[in-house]
Amino acid sequence: MTAHDLRSQLASLTTEAFRPELADIDRLPTLDIARLMNAEDAGVPAAVAGQLPRISAAIDAVAARMTRGGRLIYAGAGTAGRLGVLDASECPPTFNTDPAQVVGLIAGGPEAMVTSVEGAEDSDELARADLDALKLTAEDSVVGVSASGRTPYAVGAVEHARAQGALTIGLACNEHSALAAAAEHGIEIVVGPELITGSTRLKAGTAQKLVLNMLSTITMIRLGKTYGNLMVDVRASNAKLRARSRRIVALATGAADPEIERALTESGGEVKTAILVLLADVDGPAAARLLEDSGGHLRAALARATG
Incomplete structure (x- = not known):
């Protein structure tokens, strides 16, 4: 894809849209900017609510496979990848899961958690290699996470996982995304253009975090990791x-x-x-x-x- 093609593609995405009414945001008092951000964030739960039937169907499918010994694997780049790693890393202390039971893959590997790894998100080959290293099985569930819904690493992970017979979920923040189309379960949380143009760590990141919270937490409830709303599988490590x-x-x-x-x-x-x-x-x-x-x-x- 040429630079011109990529620029045209980004310009068509809701998450990348420019909002001229906010062009003078840098001139506003700090409190006014904070109020704007807070008002923007308030709309995210409603966007998630519109996808709850799709989210719950995906959770039931994940839980069924995990009951048979499958794993939950997140795959993403940048903010989306970091959110997946975060969610996966919190499952062992919260639900006493084996660290290999819920896994977060980020394009570029562990280094990409704290710094940008040039070109990693553009490689679907890297996604396939990362999944192959895990010895993916048909009992596993792979969740591709991408705000744009076009990130090659996330789309490549879902396509490769589906070809291996694994359950696939595509979580994006644009409609008609390639990621959702590639997955068995497509979830598109459309939160609209960001306060800062293209900064999808904001509303899109919040939406992804909310959905990942649901995917892992409700799956663990289904697996018997809670008693009522008590974390009865908590690991007392400190x-x-x-x-x-x-x-x-x-x-x-x-x-x-x-x-x-x-x-x-x-x-x-x-x-x-x-x-x-x-x-x-x-x-x-x-x-x-x-x-x-x-x-x-x-x-x-x-x-x-x-x-």
Whole structure:
């Protein structure tokens, strides 16, 4: 594609549109600019709401594959790639997932998290190589993320994954995008032109973050990683999370501190197991077996124990 072709293509994208009414924004008082940005951001949730049926269908498809051992893999460049890596990196401490279960791929590799890697986003070959390095299977789910919906790295990742039989999701912020068209599940969150022309880390980035929050969080709910709205699979890897673990057991059971400490000790610090120890009145090994037989779902394990 020539520079002229690319310029013409960008000019046609909603996310790249110029807003002449904001041409003097740099002359405004800081508070007025802040108010403008806040008003712009307020419209993002409504744009996401319009895509909720597509988002929920994608989540159900991801959860079904992850139940069978598949992985959730994000692929993007620049801000979109960083958001995917961020979401993936927060799953192990929040839901006690294996680090290989939710993976974020960014064009250019780890270096691209903090600096621009020249030309990486333009390479669909790089996307294929990154997915091949993960030994992609048909049980995996690949989410291509791109504000423009045309980024070769994201589109290439989705096309390659679909050819391998994996579930594919294309998350973009323009209508009729190549990314959504390439994926089995296309999600287009159209938030409109940015306050700063073409700066898609703003509204488009916020929209992508909201959708990624849903994809990972609701998938984990479907996988039994929560009990109600409690993070019962939280990994107690620091003092704050150890305190949170005790609080979660208390909220789920109403037990006193000495009982909570006993249950956590019996359970090797596993919150979900400790809750089952207290609610089902079983010992740690029995609770662990019940959870294993119930696919890790606390409610199902509790029903087995008490029913």
